[in-house]
Amino acid sequence: MEIDSFLGLVRKRRSIRRFKPDPLPEGSVEKILEAARWAMSGANGQPWEFVVVSDADTREKIIQAYTEGRRHIKIIEQTRVQELRHPYFDCPETEPSLKYAPVFIVVCADPRALQATVLSSHFYGGEGGPMATFYKNMANATQLICFAAAALGLGTQWVSVNATWEAQVKSLLKIPQVIAVHTIVPVGYPDYKIPPPYRRKLDEIVHYGEYDSSKARTDEQIQDFLYNLRRRTTPSYSI
Numbered sequence: 290m291e292i293d294s295f296l297g298l299v300r301k302r303r304s305i306r307r308f309k310p311d312p313l314p315e316g317s318v319e320k321i322l323e324a325a326r327w328a329m330s331g332a333n334g335q336p337w338e339f340v341v342v343s344d345a346d347t348r349e350k351i352i353q354a355y356t357e358g359r360r361h362i363k364i365i366e367q368t369r370v371q372e373l374r375h376p377y378f379d380c381p382e383t384e385p386s387l388k389y390a391p392v393f394i395v396v397c398a399d400p401r402a403l404q405a406t407v408l409s410s411h412f413y414g415g416e417g418g419p420m421a422t423f424y425k426n427m428a429n430a431t432q433l434i435c436f437a438a439a440a441l442g443l444g445t446q447w448v449s450v451n452a453t454w455e456a457q458v459k460s461l462l463k464i465p466q467v468i469a470v471h472t473i474v475p476v477g478y479p480d481y482k483i484p485p486p487y488r489r490k491l492d493e494i495v496h497y498g499e500y501d502s503s504k505a506r507t508d509e510q511i512q513d514f515l516y517n518l519r520r521r522t523t524p525s526y527s528i
Contacts (some may be wrong), residue, residue, distance in 0.1 A: 298436060298439060298440055299436070300486065301439045301440075302435050302436055302438075302439035302445075303439075303444065303479075303483050303486065304445070304446050304447065304525075305386065305444030305445060305446050305475075305477075305479045305483070306386045306446065306481075306525045306526055307384070307386065307388070307389065307479070307480045307481055308386070308388075308389045308390040308391070308444065308475060308477035308478060308479065308480055309389060309477060309478040309479070309480045310389045310390075310391055310477070311391065311477065311478050312391050313391055313392055313443065313476065313477065314441070317438075317441050317443065317476075318341055318392060318394070318476070320437060320441065321394070321434055321437040321438055321441070321476065322339055322341075322394070322434070323437075324433045324434070324436065324437035325337065325339065325396075325430045325431075325433045325434045325437070326430075327433065328426070328429040328430040328432075328433050329426070329429045330402075330405075330426040330429065330430075331403070331405065331406035331410070331422035331423075331425070331426060332405040332406040332407070333405065334402040334403060334404075334405035334406060334426065335402065335426075336398040336399050336400065336401075336402035336403065336423065336426055336427070337396065337397065337398050337426065337427060337430045338397045338398065338399065338468065339394055339395065339396060339397065340394075340395040340397060340462050340464065341392060341393075341394055341395075342392065342393040342394075342395060342462070343391060343392050343393075347461060347462075348387070348390075348393055350461055351387070351393065351457075351458060351461060351473070352385050352387050352388055354454055354457035354458065354461070355385055355387065355448075355454055355473075356385060358451060358453045358454040358457070359378075359454075362378060362451075363378040366378040372516055372519060373515055373516065373519060374519075376519065376522055376523040376525070376526035377526050386446040386448065386475060387446070387448060387473065387475040389477070389480065390446075390475030390476060390477040391476075391477050392475070392476045392477065393473050393474065393475055393476075394434055394473070394474040394476060395458065395462065395464075395470060395472075395473050395474075396427055396430060396431050396434070396470070396471045396472040396473070396474065397464060397468050397469065397470050397471065398423065398426065398427050398468065398469050398471055399467065399468055399469075400420075400423055400467070400469055401467070402423075403420070403422060403423045406422050410422055423469075424471070427469075427471035427472065428471075431447060431471065431472045431474060434474050434476075435447065435474065438474075438476050442478075443476055443477060443478060444476070444477060444478060444479040445474050445475065445476050446474065446475050447472055447474060448472060448473045448474065448475065449472060450470050450471065450472060450473060455469070455470045458470050458473070483525075484521070484524055484525055487518075487521050
Protein backbone atom coordinates (compact mmCIF):
# COMPACT_ATOMS: atom_id res chain seq x y z
CA MET A 290 0.00 0.00 0.00
CA GLU A 291 1.32 3.45 -0.87
CA ILE A 292 1.54 6.00 1.94
CA ASP A 293 -1.10 8.25 0.36
CA SER A 294 -3.55 5.34 0.29
CA PHE A 295 -2.80 4.59 3.92
CA LEU A 296 -3.29 8.22 4.92
CA GLY A 297 -6.58 8.20 3.05
CA LEU A 298 -7.75 5.24 5.14
CA VAL A 299 -6.63 6.87 8.38
CA ARG A 300 -8.54 10.05 7.53
CA LYS A 301 -11.58 8.05 6.44
CA ARG A 302 -12.02 6.33 9.82
CA ARG A 303 -14.60 8.14 11.90
CA SER A 304 -16.39 7.54 15.19
CA ILE A 305 -20.03 6.88 14.33
CA ARG A 306 -22.78 7.87 16.78
CA ARG A 307 -25.78 6.29 15.05
CA PHE A 308 -25.99 3.23 12.80
CA LYS A 309 -28.39 1.76 10.30
CA PRO A 310 -29.69 -1.71 11.22
CA ASP A 311 -28.71 -3.02 7.77
CA PRO A 312 -26.79 -6.33 7.85
CA LEU A 313 -23.08 -6.34 7.13
CA PRO A 314 -21.64 -7.86 3.95
CA GLU A 315 -20.91 -11.57 4.27
CA GLY A 316 -17.37 -12.22 5.50
CA SER A 317 -16.75 -8.62 6.58
CA VAL A 318 -16.49 -9.39 10.31
CA GLU A 319 -13.94 -12.13 9.65
CA LYS A 320 -11.83 -9.72 7.59
CA ILE A 321 -12.00 -7.13 10.36
CA LEU A 322 -10.89 -9.65 12.98
CA GLU A 323 -8.14 -10.95 10.71
CA ALA A 324 -6.73 -7.43 10.78
CA ALA A 325 -7.14 -7.21 14.56
CA ARG A 326 -5.16 -10.37 15.26
CA TRP A 327 -2.13 -8.78 13.61
CA ALA A 328 -2.02 -5.96 16.15
CA MET A 329 1.19 -5.17 18.01
CA SER A 330 1.52 -6.57 21.52
CA GLY A 331 4.24 -6.56 24.18
CA ALA A 332 6.66 -9.44 23.48
CA ASN A 333 4.04 -10.76 21.05
CA GLY A 334 1.84 -11.84 23.97
CA GLN A 335 -1.32 -11.59 21.82
CA PRO A 336 -3.76 -11.48 24.78
CA TRP A 337 -6.82 -10.61 22.72
CA GLU A 338 -9.97 -12.62 22.10
CA PHE A 339 -13.14 -11.40 20.41
CA VAL A 340 -16.82 -12.14 20.99
CA VAL A 341 -19.01 -11.31 17.98
CA VAL A 342 -22.56 -10.46 19.01
CA SER A 343 -25.21 -10.31 16.29
CA ASP A 344 -28.25 -11.66 18.13
CA ALA A 345 -30.72 -8.79 18.57
CA ASP A 346 -31.93 -9.83 22.04
CA THR A 347 -28.40 -10.11 23.37
CA ARG A 348 -27.42 -6.78 21.88
CA GLU A 349 -30.45 -5.17 23.51
CA LYS A 350 -29.48 -6.58 26.92
CA ILE A 351 -25.97 -5.20 26.51
CA ILE A 352 -27.41 -1.79 25.60
CA GLN A 353 -29.68 -1.84 28.66
CA ALA A 354 -26.71 -2.62 30.89
CA TYR A 355 -24.71 0.10 29.18
CA THR A 356 -27.45 2.69 29.70
CA GLU A 357 -27.97 1.80 33.33
CA GLY A 358 -24.24 1.78 34.04
CA ARG A 359 -23.80 5.30 32.69
CA ARG A 360 -26.47 6.97 34.80
CA HIS A 361 -23.98 7.79 37.54
CA ILE A 362 -21.56 9.14 34.93
CA LYS A 363 -24.23 11.55 33.75
CA ILE A 364 -24.78 12.78 37.30
CA ILE A 365 -21.06 13.46 37.71
CA GLU A 366 -20.91 15.16 34.32
CA GLN A 367 -23.55 17.67 35.45
CA THR A 368 -20.97 19.21 37.80
CA ARG A 369 -19.21 20.72 34.79
CA VAL A 370 -20.24 23.99 33.23
CA GLN A 371 -22.70 23.10 30.48
CA GLU A 372 -20.43 24.18 27.63
CA LEU A 373 -17.81 21.60 28.65
CA ARG A 374 -20.05 18.64 29.45
CA HIS A 375 -19.56 15.59 27.30
CA PRO A 376 -22.25 15.79 24.58
CA TYR A 377 -23.52 12.27 25.19
CA PHE A 378 -24.53 13.18 28.73
CA ASP A 379 -25.89 16.62 27.92
CA CYS A 380 -28.21 15.82 25.01
CA PRO A 381 -31.43 14.32 26.42
CA GLU A 382 -32.46 12.89 23.05
CA THR A 383 -29.17 11.06 22.51
CA GLU A 384 -29.43 7.28 22.15
CA PRO A 385 -26.50 4.91 22.81
CA SER A 386 -24.28 4.70 19.74
CA LEU A 387 -24.60 0.91 19.90
CA LYS A 388 -28.38 0.92 19.56
CA TYR A 389 -28.93 0.05 15.91
CA ALA A 390 -25.57 -1.45 14.93
CA PRO A 391 -26.15 -4.99 13.61
CA VAL A 392 -22.93 -6.38 15.11
CA PHE A 393 -20.95 -5.76 18.29
CA ILE A 394 -17.33 -6.86 18.54
CA VAL A 395 -16.49 -7.35 22.21
CA VAL A 396 -12.74 -6.99 22.65
CA CYS A 397 -11.52 -9.22 25.47
CA ALA A 398 -8.10 -10.17 26.75
CA ASP A 399 -6.36 -12.62 29.05
CA PRO A 400 -4.12 -10.66 31.46
CA ARG A 401 -2.03 -13.77 32.11
CA ALA A 402 -0.52 -13.26 28.66
CA LEU A 403 1.18 -10.15 30.03
CA GLN A 404 3.76 -12.54 31.47
CA ALA A 405 5.24 -12.69 27.97
CA THR A 406 6.78 -9.26 28.40
CA VAL A 407 9.76 -8.30 30.59
CA LEU A 408 9.24 -8.96 34.29
CA SER A 409 10.26 -5.46 35.40
CA SER A 410 7.19 -3.96 33.73
CA HIS A 411 5.05 -5.53 36.47
CA PHE A 412 6.86 -3.65 39.23
CA TYR A 413 8.06 -0.33 37.87
CA GLY A 414 6.06 2.61 36.66
CA GLY A 415 6.54 4.02 33.21
CA GLU A 416 4.36 4.19 30.11
CA GLY A 417 1.31 4.23 32.36
CA GLY A 418 2.09 1.76 35.15
CA PRO A 419 2.24 -2.02 35.63
CA MET A 420 -0.79 -2.88 33.45
CA ALA A 421 -0.07 -0.31 30.76
CA THR A 422 1.35 -2.80 28.25
CA PHE A 423 -1.77 -4.95 28.59
CA TYR A 424 -4.10 -2.04 27.90
CA LYS A 425 -1.97 -0.80 25.02
CA ASN A 426 -2.15 -4.27 23.47
CA MET A 427 -5.93 -4.13 23.57
CA ALA A 428 -5.99 -0.57 22.24
CA ASN A 429 -3.84 -1.63 19.30
CA ALA A 430 -6.28 -4.43 18.40
CA THR A 431 -9.28 -2.13 18.80
CA GLN A 432 -7.74 0.49 16.54
CA LEU A 433 -7.11 -2.06 13.80
CA ILE A 434 -10.75 -3.15 14.05
CA CYS A 435 -11.78 0.44 13.37
CA PHE A 436 -9.35 0.84 10.46
CA ALA A 437 -10.38 -2.45 8.86
CA ALA A 438 -14.05 -1.55 9.11
CA ALA A 439 -13.33 1.82 7.47
CA ALA A 440 -11.53 0.04 4.63
CA LEU A 441 -14.73 -1.96 4.08
CA GLY A 442 -16.87 1.18 3.98
CA LEU A 443 -18.28 0.55 7.46
CA GLY A 444 -18.40 2.70 10.57
CA THR A 445 -17.39 1.92 14.14
CA GLN A 446 -17.44 3.46 17.58
CA TRP A 447 -14.90 2.82 20.34
CA VAL A 448 -17.08 2.18 23.41
CA SER A 449 -15.12 1.94 26.66
CA VAL A 450 -16.21 -0.58 29.28
CA ASN A 451 -16.23 0.32 32.97
CA ALA A 452 -16.09 -2.17 35.85
CA THR A 453 -19.84 -2.28 36.53
CA TRP A 454 -20.76 -2.78 32.90
CA GLU A 455 -17.97 -5.33 32.44
CA ALA A 456 -19.47 -7.62 35.08
CA GLN A 457 -22.85 -7.58 33.33
CA VAL A 458 -21.32 -8.17 29.90
CA LYS A 459 -19.34 -11.11 31.25
CA SER A 460 -22.49 -12.63 32.70
CA LEU A 461 -24.49 -12.13 29.49
CA LEU A 462 -21.80 -13.56 27.22
CA LYS A 463 -20.51 -16.26 29.61
CA ILE A 464 -17.01 -14.76 29.58
CA PRO A 465 -14.71 -16.34 32.21
CA GLN A 466 -13.85 -14.13 35.17
CA VAL A 467 -10.13 -14.24 34.41
CA ILE A 468 -10.76 -12.62 31.02
CA ALA A 469 -10.97 -8.81 30.90
CA VAL A 470 -13.47 -6.97 28.70
CA HIS A 471 -11.69 -3.96 27.24
CA THR A 472 -13.98 -2.38 24.63
CA ILE A 473 -17.14 -2.97 22.66
CA VAL A 474 -17.07 -1.89 19.03
CA PRO A 475 -20.42 -1.55 17.24
CA VAL A 476 -20.01 -2.03 13.49
CA GLY A 477 -22.41 -0.92 10.80
CA TYR A 478 -23.34 1.71 8.24
CA PRO A 479 -23.63 5.35 9.42
CA ASP A 480 -27.19 6.66 9.60
CA TYR A 481 -26.46 10.38 9.27
CA LYS A 482 -24.31 12.82 7.38
CA ILE A 483 -20.93 12.71 9.06
CA PRO A 484 -19.56 16.17 9.97
CA PRO A 485 -16.14 17.20 8.64
CA PRO A 486 -13.22 15.81 10.66
CA TYR A 487 -11.13 17.99 12.92
CA ARG A 488 -7.50 17.53 13.91
CA ARG A 489 -4.89 19.97 15.15
CA LYS A 490 -2.46 21.07 12.44
CA LEU A 491 0.78 19.16 12.10
CA ASP A 492 2.98 22.19 12.71
CA GLU A 493 1.21 22.72 16.04
CA ILE A 494 2.14 19.32 17.46
CA VAL A 495 5.55 18.43 16.00
CA HIS A 496 8.87 19.51 17.53
CA TYR A 497 12.24 18.92 15.89
CA GLY A 498 15.40 18.37 17.91
CA GLU A 499 13.85 19.63 21.14
CA TYR A 500 10.53 20.88 22.44
CA ASP A 501 9.65 24.24 20.91
CA SER A 502 8.45 26.24 23.90
CA SER A 503 6.77 28.78 21.61
CA LYS A 504 4.19 26.07 20.85
CA ALA A 505 3.43 25.37 24.50
CA ARG A 506 -0.22 26.15 25.20
CA THR A 507 -1.32 28.21 28.17
CA ASP A 508 -4.13 27.13 30.49
CA GLU A 509 -6.37 29.65 28.77
CA GLN A 510 -5.53 28.24 25.34
CA ILE A 511 -6.33 24.72 26.51
CA GLN A 512 -9.64 25.95 27.86
CA ASP A 513 -10.45 27.66 24.55
CA PHE A 514 -9.50 24.46 22.74
CA LEU A 515 -11.92 22.42 24.88
CA TYR A 516 -14.78 24.86 24.33
CA ASN A 517 -14.15 24.80 20.59
CA LEU A 518 -13.90 21.00 20.61
CA ARG A 519 -17.28 20.68 22.29
CA ARG A 520 -18.89 23.02 19.76
CA ARG A 521 -17.52 20.85 16.96
CA THR A 522 -18.47 17.46 18.37
CA THR A 523 -21.87 18.14 19.94
CA PRO A 524 -23.82 18.03 16.60
CA SER A 525 -22.75 14.37 16.14
CA TYR A 526 -24.55 13.46 19.35
CA SER A 527 -27.68 15.49 18.64
CA ILE A 528 -28.95 13.49 15.71
